[in-house]
Amino acid sequence: MFTTKAIQIEQNGRIFYVAAVPAGELVEMSKVDEWKPDDPMLGYQRAPSMARKREIGRYAMGSDAIMPIGGLLNSRPQNEDEENVYGKQLQFIEESNVGGIKFGELSIPEKALPLYIVDMQHRLGGFQWAIEEGGGENLSEFPLVVTIADGLSKLDEVEQFDLINTTQKKVRTDLARRLLAIQVKDLDRKLAIDKKGKLWEAKGPMIAQHLNNSPGVWESRILPPNLSKRDQPTMIVRETSFVTSLKPILQTPYFLRQTEEHASILIGRFWEAVKRVFPESFINTEDYVIQKTPGVYSLHTIAPEVFELVRDTGDINTENIYNVLRGLCEVEGGSDFWLSDNYDGAAQFGSMKGFKILASELRMFLPEIEVI
Numbered sequence: 001m002f003t004t005k006a007i008q009i010e011q012n013g014r015i016f017y018v019a020a021v022p023a024g025e026l027v028e029m030s031k032v033d034e035w036k037p038d039d040p041m042l043g044y045q046r047a048p049s050m051a052r053k054r055e056i057g058r059y060a061m062g063s064d065a066i067m068p069i070g071g072l073l074n075s076r077p078q079n080e081d082e083e084n085v086y087g088k089q090l091q092f093i094e095e096s097n098v099g100g101i102k103f104g105e106l107s108i109p110e111k112a113l114p115l116y117i118v119d120m121q122h123r124l125g126g127f128q129w130a131i132e133e134g135g136g137e138n139l140s141e142f143p144l145v146v147t148i149a150d151g152l153s154k155l156d157e158v159e160q161f162d163l164i165n166t167t168q169k170k171v172r173t174d175l176a177r178r179l180l181a182i183q184v185k186d187l188d189r190k191l192a193i194d195k196k197g198k199l200w201e202a203k204g205p206m207i208a209q210h211l212n213n214s215p216g217v218w219e220s221r222i223l224p225p226n227l228s229k230r231d232q233p234t235m236i237v238r239e240t241s242f243v244t245s246l247k248p249i250l251q252t253p254y255f256l257r258q259t260e261e262h263a264s265i266l267i268g269r270f271w272e273a274v275k276r277v278f279p280e281s282f283i284n285t286e287d288y289v290i291q292k293t294p295g296v297y298s299l300h301t302i303a304p305e306v307f308e309l310v311r312d313t314g315d316i317n318t319e320n321i322y323n324v325l326r327g328l329c330e331v332e333g334g335s336d337f338w339l340s341d342n343y344d345g346a347a348q349f350g351s352m353k354g355f356k357i358l359a360s361e362l363r364m365f366l367p368e369i370e371v372i
Contacts, residue, residue: 002029006106006148008092015087015150017106018070023127024140030073031114032121033157044158045117048125054134056126061136070145071120072160074152075112086151108148115148118157119164174225174240177205200250203260204243207250210264217271217282221291236291245296252304254311266316270303273321277328280335290338294346294358301359305366327365 006019035043059065077085091107108115117124127144130136152160180202184190193199211218222242223235246267249255255263274290281288289295309324310316331337337345349358 001110002108004106006092006104008094008102008104008106010100013086014152014156015090017090017092017148017150018145019106019148020143020145022140023124023142023144024131026073026115026124026144026146027128027131029108029113029115030117030124032117032125033154044161045121048121050129052122053125053129056123057128057130057134057136060127060130060139060142061134067123067142068145070147071123072118072147072149072164073115073120074118074149074157075108075115076154076157077151078111085153088151090148090150106148116154116157118149118160120146172225172240174205174238174243177201177240177243178225181205199256200247201243203250203263204246205239206260207246207264207267208239208242210261211268214264214268216268217275217291218268221285236285237293237296241293242296245293245300248301249303249307252307254307266307267303269316269318270299270306270321272318273325274299274328276318276322277325278335278338281338287340288335288338289340289346292340294349294355295338297352297355298346298349298358298362301356302363302366305363309367324367327367328362330365331362 002021002025004019004021006017009016009018032045032048033043034045034047060067075089077089079085089112091109092102093105093107094102095104097103124144127136127139127142130139149156180193180198184193184199184202190199190202193202208218208222209224212220212222212224220232220234221236223229223232223238225239227235229235249267250263255266258266275282278290281290285291290299306321306324307316310320313320313323333339333342333345336342338347339345340347346358349355
């Protein structure tokens with residue numbers, strides 16, 4: 001029998017205990033009710049992802065790892081057909097009571113096991129991997145916060161699982177990237193992010209912010225997180241799309257070595273040169289797609305080649321970028337190629353596949369590299 005200090009909470013007749021339990025004990029006592037194709041009515045959870053378990057396990061083995069957010073487990077009743085089964089699986093000795101919340105000693109007898117994992121399978125699986133396979137045996141004593149339900153039925157579990165997983169919204173991409181941008185200020189975290197190949201995602205929001213706040217083509221044109229075009233009517237493209245479109249540029253060795261500020265200056269010069277090629281398309285921007293997804297994705301796709309060609313001149317300034325891009329003046333229709341209602345032009349490309357095709361068409365107007 002496992003015993004620990006706990007807080008008892010009652011919600012509409014259901015009994016729950018909040019406790020900090022060593023990870024090794026939880027691994028031993030818990031189980032995932034996994035869905036299996038040969039008997040689809042029994043389980044209800046997907047099979048755990050080994051990649052996610054290893055990722056969490058490696059994090060947990062770090063010297064400064066913390067995991068204060070709790071999970072939900074349940075001790076199912078022995079007989080679910082019995083009435084009033086709530087609160088009868090586990091044992092609790094009350095020691096004090098404050099405002100209806102009881103403090104005391106919780107005991108989990110063998111007959112109350114396993115504790116079914118409703119919400120925590122990858123976190124707990126990560127600790128299991130670290131303890132059993134990753135060399136993190138010391139994590140057996142790592143205290144994990146859990147809420148243990150006493151006597152919920154399997155249907156109650158499924159209801160809670162569905163509630164947690166269908167109403168819980170993932171962090172929006174733009175906000176997630178802002179979180180990365182904050183983390184890279186720490187050198188160790190920056191290294192970890194770089195190893196995952198996500199350093200460009202951390203730099204992108206800062207570049208977008210710099211362009212948005214500086215005089216030039218993109219001033220007050222990139223919609224930041226948590227705002228709508230109703231709030232900011234001058235904005236024309238969402239930060240999420242703009243940053244994603246920067247990936248081909250930011251993953252090049254040259255830009256990987258640039259600071260966010262310097263990268264934003266170079267990208268700003270690139271767009272000033274684009275404006276010189278298609279000046280009319282930047283006057284009434286809502287009538288054109290050059291600063292919307294067809295434009296930013298296709299032009300940023302060819303931008304690394306443009307920068308390489310310009311680097312041969314020794315100075316990446318707007319004039320030299322324009323000299324490389326001016327072949328685009330031959331695009332049929334000129335600025336009209338980018339009109340929103342010109343479905344023979346850029347507006348016909350409305351998907352990621354289409355943006356690649358558009359980039360290929362634009363690339364044909366770039367100068368050839370002269371090999372000496």
